Amino acid sequence: MTEQLPIAIMPGNDLLEKFTQIKSVCNKLEAQFNFQTLTANWYGDENNILLINLYLETQQFVDEEITKAHQEEISYFADDVFSVYQKEHQQVKCFIAITPAELILLAQEKKLLPRYIQVKLHKVLNLIATKLTLPHI
Known part of the structure; x- marks a missing residue:
């Protein structure tokens, strides 16, 4: 039985269809961010x-x-990012949009996808950290 990690990254179906490698990129980043937040206490x-x-x-x-x-x-962190904090469940649901312009760029330059997602999600996690007074990663 596997236990749920504290940070889960879930790409939507539209993105899964458009970018074949997005699931594996998200899995790697999930492991990386869980480790970084663990070491940041x-x-x-x-x-x-x-x-x-x-x-x-x-x-x-x-x-x-x-x-x-x-x-x-x-x-609301930006036009393309907002989060919902459920204090009683100690859970944050954060919705991050890949904008139409970003979709076009990433479709043209597929090699940018892993680094782009990493930078965007890292920034979002640090915004969440600031909101909840946690150390930045």
Whole structure:
């Protein structure tokens, strides 16, 4: 039985269809970010572990998600990134859009995808860290 890691990266179906390597890129980054946050002491209290779900989606999906009624605390980090914090569950759901312009660039230059996603998600995790007063990674 496998236990869920604190940080999960989930690319949307539209992105999975468009970029064949995105799932493996996300799996590698998931391992990397879980290790970095562990060494930065994000999980000091084992009974109270913060779970972070990073949803990598198209801009259209993120725009639709923004319009849904969320009862939790919402933070808008940018036009293409927002998060929903469920304090009672110690969980952050973060929706990150790959904009139409970014999709065009990444489709033309597929070799940019791994580094691009790494930089974007790293920035988002540090925004979450600032919001929750955790050390940056």
